[in-house]
Amino acid sequence: FCGGTLISNTWVVTAAHCFAHYPNEFKRPFVKSNIDVILGTNQCKGKGGVKRKIKRYIIHPKFAERSSYDNDIALIEMDEAVNFTDKIQPLCLKPTSIIDDLFLSRRGGRRVGRVIGCGQRYENIEDTPDLIHDVYVPIISREICTGANIGSGNFTDTMFCAGYERALFGDACYGDSGGSLSVQLSDSHPWVLVGVVSWGVGCDRPGQYGYYTNVGKFYNWIQENVN
Numbered sequence: 001f002c003g004g005t006l007i008s009n010t011w012v013v014t015a016a017h018c019f020a021h022y023p024n025e026f027k028r029p030f031v032k033s034n035i036d037v038i039l040g041t042n043q044c045k046g047k048g049g050v051k052r053k054i055k056r057y058i059i060h061p062k063f064a065e066r067s068s069y070d071n072d073i074a075l076i077e078m079d080e081a082v083n084f085t086d087k088i089q090p091l092c093l094k095p096t097s098i099i100d101d102l103f104l105s106r107r108g109g110r111r112v113g114r115v116i117g118c119g120q121r122y123e124n125i126e127d128t129p130d131l132i133h134d135v136y137v138p139i140i141s142r143e144i145c146t147g148a149n150i151g152s153g154n155f156t157d158t159m160f161c162a163g164y165e166r167a168l169f170g171d172a173c174y175g176d177s178g179g180s181l182s183v184q185l186s187d188s189h190p191w192v193l194v195g196v197v198s199w200g201v202g203c204d205r206p207g208q209y210g211y212y213t214n215v216g217k218f219y220n221w222i223q224e225n226v227n
Helices: 022-026 096-104 142-147 215-226
Strands: 011-014 036-039 050-059 074-078 112-117 133-140 159-162 180-183 192-200 210-214
Touching: 011 192, 011 215, 074 215, 096 192, 096 210, 096 215, 112 192, 142 159, 159 192, 192 215, 210 215
Parallel strands: none
Antiparallel strands: 011 074, 036 050, 050 074, 112 133, 112 180, 133 159, 159 210, 180 192, 192 210
8 A cells, every 4th residue: 555654653654645546546435444554564464563543644735636746745643552662663853954954955975865665666567575675765956856857847845856867776666655765874873754755757767766755844744743
């Protein structure tokens, strides 16, 4: 279905389009009781994981489903808190000033983000992996992202892009939506949730990149709803 990122013992960040596209993808209305939140396992089918139900979900009120995927972010409150273990840990959140300065700017060199999910490994091969996998992708400048052939107006201020100019170097793909792009400044720093997998033109195509919701832009909105 979709990925998500634990940010507290009761809340998960994901993509708004995961909820908006559910009826078309699965040919039935979205019913929250049909969805499990599964944590603490590397098995894509959830074997051995901790399961929770959705108490409520909050889609960003300005999510632009039919145009640019602007504000593609949502929150899930689980019906029961989880205990943090060596397998269940939240990612850190930082406000936009820190995200933009330390992670998305060119200061200090190009940052590389880690994308995690259970999506397809290749665009034209429908395969669901048994294990969660990851890929490390460089965060790309806004100038290059804007210049990619993605259509006018699709790249907004609430997004950034990441990936490789050449094909077959790694990318998020179908099934990875809602998952995290996280960055760690050094071994002594915590992993920070920088992006949410949002959209792209195919997967791992030459001259194309993956587009991510800039979580820092929504730091205040997240805090207002979670707290």
